[in-house]
Amino acid sequence: MKILVKRIYEPAAKSDGFRVLVDRLWPRGISKENAKLDLWLPDLGPSTELRKWFNHDPAKWDEFRRHYHAELKVKPALLATITEQAKTRPVTLLYSAKDEQHNQAAVLRSLLLGQKTER
Numbered sequence: 001m002k003i004l005v006k007r008i009y010e011p012a013a014k015s016d017g018f019r020v021l022v023d024r025l026w027p028r029g030i031s032k033e034n035a036k037l038d039l040w041l042p043d044l045g046p047s048t049e050l051r052k053w054f055n056h057d058p059a060k061w062d063e064f065r066r067h068y069h070a071e072l073k074v075k076p077a078l079l080a081t082i083t084e085q086a087k088t089r090p091v092t093l094l095y096s097a098k099d100e101q102h103n104q105a106a107v108l109r110s111l112l113l114g115q116k117t118e119r
Contacts, residue, residue: 001086003112005105008094012036017090020082022105024051027096037094044078046104047071061102068107082112 004016008027012019018038021027024045027035046054046068054064072079085091095105 001083001113002090003082003086003109004090004092005103005109006092006094007100008035008096015090016092018085019092019094020085021094022108023094023096024048025096030096035094039081041078041081044072044075044082044108056097056099056102058099058102064102065107068104069111072108072111079112086112 002017006016008021008023008030019036021035021037021040021042022044024042024047026040045051046064050064050067050071054060082091082093093105093109095103097103
């Protein structure tokens with residue numbers, strides 16, 4: 001499976017394949033037309049409580065990953081939506097956070113690929 005991670009503010013590319021927004025909230029300043037999405041799965045984003053607690057603080061990254069991983073484990077049908085697409089084409093997980101290393105799409109990608117989340 002080829003699963004990529006990309007900020008939604010970056011231009012869409014043919015190599016993105018199936019584009020999935022994995023933010024719970026719609027990204028600021030981008031229209032649905034310009035997003036060029038194939039799918040938006042807001043329920044795959046971290047819970048509101050977890051998102052607010054984390055607040056993209058790298059010092060909280062390890063704990064965020066553990067809690068978010070636990071939230072994802074109880075959503076097998078949504079995870080399967082992505083893995084089914086990834087069997088036949090690249091899938092790009094889109095997120096809006098400024099931090100390109102500490103975001104939910106990176107955690108989700110690792111889970112989908114069966115990897116341990118990296119530090």
